[in-house]
Amino acid sequence: MYLYHEPRCGRATRSTFWRSWSASICSITWTWVGSAVAPLIQVEFDLSDFSVGLLGSAFTLVYAVAALPFGLWADRGSRRVILGAGVLVWSLATLLTGLTRNFAQLFAMRAALGIGEAGYYPAGTSLLGDFFPRHLRGRVMSIWSAGSALGIALGFAGGGLLAASLGWRAAFFASAAPGVVFAILAFRLREPLRGSAEERGPRVERTTDASLQTMFGLLRIASLRWTILSQTALFFVLGADAYWLPTLLTRRFGMSVGQAGTLSGGVIVLGGLVGTLLGGWVADWRRRRSARADLEVSIAGFVGAAVFVSIALAASEELFVPAFLLAVVCLYLYSGPFSAIGQNVVLPSLRASAVTITLLIAHLFGDSYAAAAVGLLSDALGSLQVALLIVSPILLLVAAVLACLALGSIQSDTIAMDQRWSNRQVPGSDAAQ
Numbered sequence: 122m123y124l125y126h127e128p129r130c131g132r133a134t135r136s137t138f139w140r141s142w143s144a145s146i147c148s149i150t151w152t153w154v155g156s157a158v159a160p161l162i163q164v165e166f167d168l169s170d171f172s173v174g175l176l177g178s179a180f181t182l183v184y185a186v187a188a189l190p191f192g193l194w195a196d197r198g199s200r201r202v203i204l205g206a207g208v209l210v211w212s213l214a215t216l217l218t219g220l221t222r223n224f225a226q227l228f229a230m231r232a233a234l235g236i237g238e239a240g241y242y243p244a245g246t247s248l249l250g251d252f253f254p255r256h257l258r259g260r261v262m263s264i265w266s267a268g269s270a271l272g273i274a275l276g277f278a279g280g281g282l283l284a285a286s287l288g289w290r291a292a293f294f295a296s297a298a299p300g301v302v303f304a305i306l307a308f309r310l311r312e313p314l315r316g317s318a319e320e321r322g323p324r325v326e327r328t329t330d331a332s333l334q335t336m337f338g339l340l341r342i343a344s345l346r347w348t349i350l351s352q353t354a355l356f357f358v359l360g361a362d363a364y365w366l367p368t369l370l371t372r373r374f375g376m377s378v379g380q381a382g383t384l385s386g387g388v389i390v391l392g393g394l395v396g397t398l399l400g401g402w403v404a405d406w407r408r409r410r411s412a413r414a415d416l417e418v419s420i421a422g423f424v425g426a427a428v429f430v431s432i433a434l435a436a437s438e439e440l441f442v443p444a445f446l447l448a449v450v451c452l453y454l455y456s457g458p459f460s461a462i463g464q465n466v467v468l469p470s471l472r473a474s475a476v477t478i479t480l481l482i483a484h485l486f487g488d489s490y491a492a493a494a495v496g497l498l499s500d501a502l503g504s505l506q507v508a509l510l511i512v513s514p515i516l517l518l519v520a521a522v523l524a525c526l527a528l529g530s531i532q533s534d535t536i537a538m539d540q541r542w543s544n545r546q547v548p549g550s551d552a553a554q
Contacts, residue, residue: 134252134253137248137252137310137311138249138252138261138264138265140306140307140309140310141204141245141248141249141265141307141310142264142265142268143268143303143306144204144208144241144245144303144304144306144307145241145245145265145268145269145272146268146269146271146272146275147208147211147272147299147300147303148207148208148211148237148238148241148272149268149269149271149272149273149275149276150272150273150275150276150279150280150296152180152234152238152272152276153272153273153275153276153277153280153363154215154276154279154280154292154293154296155176155177155180155218155231155276155280156177156276156277156280156363156364156365156366156367157276157277157278157279157280157281157284157292157367157378157381157382157385157386158280158281158284158289158292158293158378159173159176159364159367159368160367160368160371160378160381161284161288161289161378162176162227162289165289166223166224166227168224169496169500170496170497170499170500170505171493171496171497171500172224172496173368173492173496174364174365174492174493174494174495174496174497175228175492175493175496176227176228176231176492177231177360177364177491177492177493178489178490178491178492178493179228179229179231179232179235180231180232180234180235180238181235181360181484181488181489181491181492182232182235182484182485182489182490183232183233183234183235183236183239184235184236184238184239184480184484184489185235185239185480185481185483185484185485185489186239186481186485187235187236187239187240188239188242188243188476188477188480188481188484189333189336189477189481191203191207191239191240191243191244191477192243192331192336192473192474192476192477192478192480193331193332193333193336193473193474193477194244195243195244195247195473195477196247196328196330196331196470196471196472196473196474197328197329197331199312200244200245200247200248200310200312200473201244201248201307201308201309201310201311201312202308203240203241203244204240204241204244204245204248204307204308204310205304205305205307205308206240206304207236207237207238207239207240207241207244207307208237208241208300208303208304208307209237209300209301209304210233210234210236210237210240211234211237211238211241211300212237212297212300212301212304213233213297213300214230214231214233214234214236214237215230215234215293215296215297215300216293216294216297216300217230217233218230218231218234218293219290219291219292219293219294219297220290239480242476242480243473243474243476243477243480244473245265246262246265246460246463246464246472246473246476247472247473247476248310248312248313249261249262249265250464250469250472251313251314251315251316251317251469251472252313252317256405256408257405260401260402260405260457261401261457262401262456262457262458262460262461262464263397263398263400263401263402263456263457263458263460264397264398264401264457265460266397266401266453266456266457266460267393267394267397267398267456269393269397269456270389270390270392270393270394270396270397270453271390271393271394273363273386273389273390273393274386274387274389274390274393275386276296276386277366277367277382277383277385277386277389278382278383278385278386278387279292279295279296279382279386280292280296280382281367281378281379281380281381281382281383281385281386282379282382282383283295284378284379284382285377285378285379285382286379315328315469315470316469316470316542328470330468330470330471331470331471331473331474335471335474336471336474336477336478337478339467339471339474339475339478340478342466342467342534343527343529343530343534344416344462344466344527344530344531344534345462345463345466345467345475345479345534346527347523347524347526347527347530348416348459348462348463348479348523348524348527349478349479349482349483350482350523351419351423351459351520351521351523351524351527352455352459352479352483352487352520353482353483353486353487354487354516354517354519354520354523355423355452355455355483355487355516355517355520356483356484356487356488356491357487357488357491357494357512357516358426358430358452358491358512358513358516358517358520359452359488360487360488360489360491360492361488361491361492361494361495361509361512361513362430362509362513363389364491364492364495365492365495365496365499365505365509366381366385366389367381367382367385368381368505369505369506369509370384370385372505373438373505373506374438374441384442388442388445388446388449389449391446391449392445392446392447392448392449392450392452392453393449393453395450395453396422396449396450396451396452396453396454396456397453397454397456397457398457399450399454400418400419400422400453400454400455400456400457400458401456401457401458401461403418403454404417404418404457404458404461412531412532412535413528413531413532414458415458415459415461415462415531416458416462416524416525416527416528416531417528418454418455418458419454419455419458419459419524420521420524420525421451421454422451422452422453422454422455423451423452423455423517423518423520423521423524424451424517424518424521425447425448425451425454426448426449426451426452426517427513427514427515427517427518427521428514429444429445429447429448429451430444430445430448430452430513430514430517431510431513431514432444432448433445433448434506434509434510434513435510452517462527462531463475463476463479465535465538466531466534466535466537466538467538468538468541468542469542494512495508495509495512498511498512
């Protein structure tokens, strides 16, 4: 029996939001602890940069593929159950990572972590889309996405400090501990009716719209298609730069694992929070004058990030931090606006499917192999710095160009979704008006 909730931006809605937000932070923390402790793992298991990169790719590849069944389930069943199950899988995989004794076991546990993440993100964004109306989604999605920056910072800083003092295995054990609490909170979330936040159209308890055919059919929506391709280029940069940042700092500036993790976490949390929150607020403000606001803010961020990441990777230690901080701010401007686009141009009954197809394509062809590819390039060139400098600015400009291609269709796609949903006929047994 589901617990359904009509969207009112009151106490119950805020409680649901903050519970899911806290669980999101926890999941990102578990993911990025592996990056913070990578230098220690590399030494213990005598791994090449390519092999270390494969650990990051294992998570992302499984995450992208596993999102397919979980996304379909989220559009048909109870999203809170999926969220809770995802958190439990994360916790177990993180705990077992600390018990591994060879590279194969470590690789398997990092892959299992991807299954938990695949269960959480599509269901979570779909849930929020039914709690908050369109004019609030840019800000809401930005605040929710800001949890990623906090999670990365906790993973980098907390994981690095724990690993430096107690060993890398202790970092995974400590990260896994809160999982049961967050899983219980997720299972107790309130489930909104699909379409509850729309101005017109039915509110449905469940639908059978979702299938592989309808999921891939979403690619016919031009603005969704171009933003997915833009994110694919962006995700390669995000995946490679974030994964290799602590290692780059230890090699280039002679920092310890703890120092590198703390600095990486500090830069990413500050830049990520500012960029994510700023992007959502500016897009919602700009939307009063332009239906293309989400795209305009994101494109500006991609171009700015290309400039500042180039400066950071070529700069001295004194200039590296401010330049990289500005690059992170620009990078994260897209987060809330792009999430809002995926909700605004797709029917409420297919929002998890939209997130899923985005994750599948953007991760599979973007960051699933980014860490390993940059590691391989680093091995070939003998310089991690040069490898990152080659790929990052170019792909950020590619992301900007691809997003520009959606400018002509975003308004018509949004209007088309409104019309289709408002004209929808739903059997009485499945609808609640």
